[in-house]
Amino acid sequence: NAGVTQTPKFQVLKTGQSMTLQCAQDMNHNSMYWYRQDPGMGLRLIYYSASEGTTDKGEVPNGYNVSRLNKREFSLRLESAAPSQTSVYFCAIEQGDGFRTRPQHFGDGTRLSIL
Amino acid sequence: QQQVKQSPQSLIVQKGGISIINCAYENTAFDYFPWYQQFPGKGPALLIAIRPDVSEKKEGRFTISFNKSAKQFSLHIMDSQPGDSATYFCAARDSGGGADGLTFGKGTHLIIQP
Numbered sequence: 001n002a003g004v005t006q007t008p009k010f011q012v013l014k015t016g017q018s019m020t021l022q023c024a025q026d027m028n029h030n031s032m033y034w035y036r037q038d039p040g041m042g043l044r045l046i047y048y049s050a051s052e053g054t055t056d057k058g059e060v061p062n063g064y065n066v067s068r069l070n071k072r073e074f075s076l077r078l079e080s081a082a083p084s085q086t087s088v089y090f091c092a093i094e095q096g097d098g099f100r101t102r103p104q105h106f107g108d109g110t111r112l113s114i115l
Numbered sequence: 116q117q118q119v120k121q122s123p124q125s126l127i128v129q130k131g132g133i134s135i136i137n138c139a140y141e142n143t144a145f146d147y148f149p150w151y152q153q154f155p156g157k158g159p160a161l162l163i164a165i166r167p168d169v170s171e172k173k174e175g176r177f178t179i180s181f182n183k184s185a186k187q188f189s190l191h192i193m194d195s196q197p198g199d200s201a202t203y204f205c206a207a208r209d210s211g212g213g214a215d216g217l218t219f220g221k222g223t224h225l226i227i228q229p
Contacts, residue, residue, distance in 0.1 A: 004158070033216045040124070042204060043159070045216040058216060090158050092216070100210040101147045101166065104217060106158030 003027045004107035006091050012113045013081045021076040021110050023091030030096025032074035033104065034058075034066060036087040043090065049074055050096060081114045088112070118142050119207050121220025129228050134192040136223045138205035141186065145207040149217070150179065150190050153202045162203070163190070166210075195227045 007022045023032065030051045035043040035058075045058030049068040063085060065077045078085055088111050092104040120139045128134045138148075149164035165172045165179040165188065172179045178191040192199055202224050206217040 042219040103161040
């Protein structure tokens with residue numbers, strides 16, 4: 001999706017390995033989000049960043065860490081991957097101007113398998 | 116605790132028919148209700164949204180109906196087309212809260228048969 005770029009698109013890891021999922025935006029939005037999508041579960045919020053320099057936990061933060069590197073980039077790190085973290089990970093952005101009825105724009109996801 | 120319940124999980128509709136997807140919420144602080152459409156291999160994209168000060172919002176073939184007292188809202192797709200085949204998610208948010216994300220339903224896989 002234009003505006004939100006996620007890398008990599010696919011990744012296979014072994015249990016215990018670490019990796020970082022990258023998200024970059026070119027829409028100059030303040031707020032950025034990480035969701036995970038599992039079959040039959042919808043999307044669940046992992047972490048979010050309301051603005052550069054701030055991060056907060058969402059609904060399912062355990063096993064993850066995040067870094068808001070600058071206004072453009074928000075990364076998600078798995079320190080020791082577990083099979084339960086097999087999922088599709090989506091990064092989303094939002095204008096973050098105080099109006100919480102703005103649309104969230106999603107990237108096309110990172111498909112992660114943990115063996 | 117599932118705060119937004121969505122049904123059905125899957126739906127098959129004939130071309131030209133009406134597709135109806137329902138959602139119910141529990142948190143009375145929610146006051147913004149968007150619907151997202153997702154095609155395979157892509158991220159969700161905003162389709163239409165409503166606030167509880169209106170009972171219905173229509174955009175083209177897509178209509179949201181909202182029942183505040185019942186804490187329910189639904190998406191109607193009129194004259195459904197094969198190109199509407201996708202997964203649909205309802206969501207909810209407290210617009211007066213912090214910067215946290217949307218609360219999503221579990222999704223409905225819609226298939227429109229030609």
